[in-house]
Amino acid sequence: MNCGQKVYRWTKEGPVVAQPYKCVVGCTTCATLCQGNAITFPDKDKLRELYKKEGIWAKVKRELIKEGKLEPEE
Numbered sequence: 480m481n482c483g484q485k486v487y488r489w490t491k492e493g494p495v496v497a498q499p500y501k502c503v504v505g506c507t508t509c510a511t512l513c514q515g516n517a518i519t520f521p522d523k524d525k526l527r528e529l530y531k532k533e534g535i536w537a538k539v540k541r542e543l544i545k546e547g548k549l550e551p552e553e
């Protein structure tokens with residue numbers, strides 16, 4: 480319930496993940512602050528493998544180059 484992105488919402492039944500796509504990749508604030516230790520994230524190496532496999536790093540790089548935030552490699 481301490482998420483600045485408002486990923487969680489409190490309901491009569493308790494907290495729910497209301498807006499999962501607002502979660503920020505790499506953030507772990509909610510897990511760090513959860514007193515019940517109830518929140519976990521995928522292993523970083525597995526996540527890196529998935530990013531590589533799905534071409535996500537390449538897509539991000541292309542977008543950063545397009546936005547002028549990264550110089551293209553020669």
Ligand code: SF4
Nearest residue numbers: 482486502503506509
């Ligand atoms: S990891 Fe960060 S952005 Fe995602 S739900 Fe937790 S606090 Fe919010």
